[in-house]
Amino acid sequence: MKRISAIVVALAVAVATLPTYAQTASRIRGTIVAVDATTMSLKSREGQDLVLRLADNLGVAVAKAARFEDIKPGDYVGTATMRAPNGDDVALEVHYLAPTVPPGQIAWDLQPNARMTNATVVSKVVGTGSHQLVLQLANGEQKVIVPEGTPIARSVPGTRADLVPGEYVFVAAQTGADGVVTALRVQVSKDGVRPPL
16 A cells, blocks of 8 residues: 555656656747737747747836946956957847856857856956956956947836837747746846847
């Protein structure tokens, strides 16, 4: 009897964990086409027509423009970079991060071969034509060249009312085993400022 109970418990645990393994995280960028109470239709940056289910606890943030001059030592930022032929890491964008976002570096899909670095600012240099950030990583410091005109933004809390047709979004999504894509978090443009991610 104990053996049967153990098998039943094991099967129940296995079934309960199946959805976790069947879900796939993804990042989606595009322009809102339509929104209703439960879904958001997008034209992706690749030209695909997508319909995303909106999670019940959907997080919404609005992009606000910032300046390089606003960045100061101690700020926690993320920056997507490309490696220049001379070995420099050059920023494609810089954005402020919440303290809950883990630090580190990962491959990033803003452009082919891009990399995302989340780190604390150690120092900065304001130059002519381009600037420089020094970021603190676990294994040392990283210098990032920030050309003039590089998009720099911060996110402020938004609501579903900010999700309107014509606005550009960056979506953290998850695809379930049933193929349904659910938007978990959305950063949306406003007043002409797009999420630079």
